[in-house]
Amino acid sequence: MPPSAKAKITKADKTRARLIEVATRLFQEHGSGEVTVRRIAAAAKIEAGSIYYHFASRDEIMRAVLESGVGGAHEEVMQAIAKAGPDCSPLERFRAALSAHFKYTLRRHFSSRMKEIRRLPKRLRDHHMKQEREYAAVFAGLLKEAQRKGLLRPGFDLPVVRMLAIGALTWAAEWYDPAGAKSPDDVADELMRVLTGGIAR
Amino acid sequence: MPPSAKAKITKADKTRARLIEVATRLFQEHGSGEVTVRRIAAAAKIEAGSIYYHFASRDEIMRAVLESGVGGAHEEVMQAIAKAGPDCSPLERFRAALSAHFKYTLRRHFSSRMKEIRRLPKRLRDHHMKQEREYAAVFAGLLKEAQRKGLLRPGFDLPVVRMLAIGALTWAAEWYDPAGAKSPDDVADELMRVLTGGIAR
DNA sequence: GCAGTTATCTAACGCTTGTTCGAAAGCGTA
DNA sequence: TACGCTTTCGAACAAGCGTTAGATAACTGC
Numbered sequence A, B: 001m002p003p004s005a006k007a008k009i010t011k012a013d014k015t016r017a018r019l020i021e022v023a024t025r026l027f028q029e030h031g032s033g034e035v036t037v038r039r040i041a042a043a044a045k046i047e048a049g050s051i052y053y054h055f056a057s058r059d060e061i062m063r064a065v066l067e068s069g070v071g072g073a074h075e076e077v078m079q080a081i082a083k084a085g086p087d088c089s090p091l092e093r094f095r096a097a098l099s100a101h102f103k104y105t106l107r108r109h110f111s112s113r114m115k116e117i118r119r120l121p122k123r124l125r126d127h128h129m130k131q132e133r134e135y136a137a138v139f140a141g142l143l144k145e146a147q148r149k150g151l152l153r154p155g156f157d158l159p160v161v162r163m164l165a166i167g168a169l170t171w172a173a174e175w176y177d178p179a180g181a182k183s184p185d186d187v188a189d190e191l192m193r194v195l196t197g198g199i200a201r
Numbered sequence C: 001g002c003a004g005t006t007a008t009c010t011a012a013c014g015c016t017t018g019t020t021c022g023a024a025a026g027c028g029t030a
Numbered sequence D: 001t002a003c004g005c006t007t008t009c010g011a012a013c014a015a016g017c018g019t020t021a022g023a024t025a026a027c028t029g030c
Helices: A011-030 A037-043 A048-054 A058-084 A090-108 A114-119 A122-148 A158-175 A184-197 B011-030 B037-043 B048-054 B058-084 B090-108 B114-119 B122-148 B158-175 B184-197
Strands: none
Touching: A011 A037, A011 A048, A011 A058, A011 A090, A037 A048, A037 A058, A058 A090, A058 A114, A058 A122, A090 A122, A090 A158, A090 A184, A114 A122, A122 A158, A158 A184, A158 B158, A158 B184, A184 B158, A184 B184, B011 B037, B011 B048, B011 B058, B011 B090, B037 B048, B037 B058, B058 B090, B058 B114, B058 B122, B090 B122, B090 B158, B090 B184, B114 B122, B122 B158, B158 B184
16 A cells, blocks of 8 residues: 555546546537547547446536536636735736636636536536536625725626626637637737726727 | 419428427527437427428538528617617617627527537538628627727727627526526626726726 | 456447338318 | 328338446556
8 A cells, every 4th residue: 555545546536537538528529418428438548338437327427527627617717816916906816817717618628508507417416506606706706806995886787797707708718719819818818908998988 | 373472381381490490499408419300399299200301401400590590690680780770879789789689599599609510511511600700790890880980999809809798698698597687688788888888997 | 476456348238319211191273 | 072292190220329247357465
């Protein structure tokens, strides 16, 4: 037994992680319904039956993909906020958070779609929605802080604004062309400029 | 033969329209991959085999759904712009267009997703993308007009701004709760207020 | 190198899928 | 009522689906 028994990474752990990674990509590329267990297996260079050593069912794979997706985004967004530093303006941190969200969505090709969640068994669905609420709370917190510090004009429905902003970027992952002239940061910056200052004279 | 041979609406036309309507709803509710020909048939109160009298294949149904979806949105958006009148500001017309887009997306439960388009045979895909470009051009035209009239601050990438704005609402159709306090117009208005004036002080 | 656990393969199952096709039914016209 | 055209049915197909289970291979600690 190795010195640290807790941290033991088995072969199964690695295979499981690879399966989630591959499934995430396939789900996002083709839509959840078109991705078969056999296709996930093929993409992970494994036989279809072997998947059931790691997951009890196809739904279980989906749950893991969603959990890993939101979890990963949450983590990276928190890191981006931390990197921006606690001293800079909440709006500047909000910008960093949006940018991280966008880049994660692009890289992991992940976005949690309501439709897919609705199909899940209730138990799994509840857990996922809780996770998603926690993720949204990060952005909400930054906006509230900005409001508290008097950085915002009054009269906005901040939850709606938050959803619109995040949604604009989540959708941007659908049309963004990595081969184009704009970097992901350019897009996030453009959104932030519109969001803070508006485009009208 | 009836007086006007051209305008004859056959029984098949009605069934075909019903199939597109039902398929549109199912595609959006469950995602394209999960909707089977048999389910579409059942929802349209017809036998599965009968569908192939109206459509050559499942892909052909999808193409029709996309075409009808973008076409319908285009039409309603144009109407909303016309209703606003040519005299009002381009930004006011842009607002009307966004609102119409959102309401259509909500009502028809339709959004054209890139993933689904990529799967289509090249021929059909090209036609659809042309249609989609024409739709986008309506919004682009309004922003350009606003710019030409000096209503906008300089330094924005208008195509990106346009995609972000439309995307925010397209995605909003995923989280918007019709049972909530806000009307679709409220959401579109909120977006327009953020878009024009910004939230920052 | 052997034993025992861990991980993967392989073949099969019952079911559903998209699609086809000949027969049946509906329907306007004479 | 009988005809021909249009529309729908209903059974069948090959292929692919998620899933299972027993045999096989790959590791691990002694």
